[in-house]
Amino acid sequence: MALNIPRRAGRRRLRRFTRRDVVVLSVLLGIPILLDIVIIWGPTLASVGLSFTSWDGVGDIHWVGGDNYKNMVENYPVFWPAVRHNILWLLFLGLIATPFGLFLAVLIDRGVRFSRFYQSTIYLPVVLSLAIVGFIAQLILGTDQGVVNTILNNHDDPIDWLGDSHLNLWMMMIAASWRHTGYVMILYLAGLKSVDPQLKEAAAIDGANERQTFFRVVFPTLRPVNVIVGVITVIEALRAFDIVYAVNKGRNGLELLSVLITDNIIGEASRIGFGSAIAVVLLTVSLGFIVTFLVQELRGARDR
Structure with a gap:
């Protein structure tokens, strides 16, 4: 019996979070992280990609490489x-x-x-x-x-x-x-x-x-x-x-x-x-x- 006590204590330490706790933490952390990715980092990365293209928001997207940056520095x-x-x-x-x-x-x-x-x-x-x-x-x-x-x-x-x-x-x-x-x-x-x-x-x-x-x-x-x-x-x-x-x-x-x-x-x-x-x-x-x-x-x- 004495040998089983540390094993049970170790199991209790490993099972500190119940399934409900995991769900709550996932919701409380997951939703803000998802919103941050969608609202902040998503548009940021999209802007980086679009900066190498020519697009009017309606037609096709054309790859222009670094022309936008060159025109911005030299011709704007x-x-x-x-x-x-x-x-x-x-x-x-x-x-x-x-x-x-x-x-x-x-x-x-x-x-x-x-x-x-x-x-x-x-x-x-x-x-x-x-x-x-x-x-x-x-x-x-x-x-x-x-x-x-x-x-x-x-x-x-x-x-x-x-x-x-x-x-x-x-x-x-x-x-x-x-x-x-x-x-x-x-x-x-x-x-x-x-x-x-x-x-x-x-x-x-x-x-x-x-x-x-x-x-x-x-x-x-x-x-x-x-x-x-x-x-x-x-x-x-x-x-x-x-x-x-x-x-x-x-x-x-x-x-x-x-x-x-x-x-x-x-x-x-x-x-x-x-x-x-x-x-x-x-x-x-x-x-x-x-x-x-x-x-x-x-x-x-x-x-x-």
Whole structure:
């Protein structure tokens, strides 16, 4: 009898999941994975394949190899301006909006008066879509009774903030940063709340001032939040579409890669193969930034 006890215990350990458990896990995991494959990776792989073809969405699909990519680089005048605008968008969000959100999070974390009010007010734009932010920008920056021109009393010769190709991109980046800053602030504020106060006390005992304490003690502990914020910033910068499309359909200085994809795939041209090639370029750039950033951050965390 004593020899059978370990064998039964081993059987019980191997039979932890009943048939019902397996069915439930299969449903709970299988459905999301299936939806992810169908909605995300299926169209992604289809775009990669279609980028080497010529197809208008109705007729036959013709294989053209790398002609779409060659024409995109050499014979598509708006491609390089769109690339430049996406890079500017990324730099603006990464170097101005994100640090400003961190700055606001640090101020609110110190417990300034009316911090709850500031936190709610700054976070409020996050609940708005970028299309709504674009419509708000039109009300503020429009030449016809726009708020800014009214304040500047430019009724006779109003500044065309949204029509001038030298100004409209910067105005849209500022409007997008209005929303992005609140998102970054909340993420960093949550990270700052989780920092052990004893670390700050130990730094103060060692003679570190507030600036040294933040950059040498607090900020390194925010590495997980930095990873999340970095990835979100790259995604927000490269997928920007609705705010510029709501203003002037992404033309006259507001060209972005996402706008070019839409114009070629669902526009009058219906060049699905060509639009897919632009989508593949945007996908490659996005994955390049995100994977490089994640590898560097994870490698730094492992070295620590």
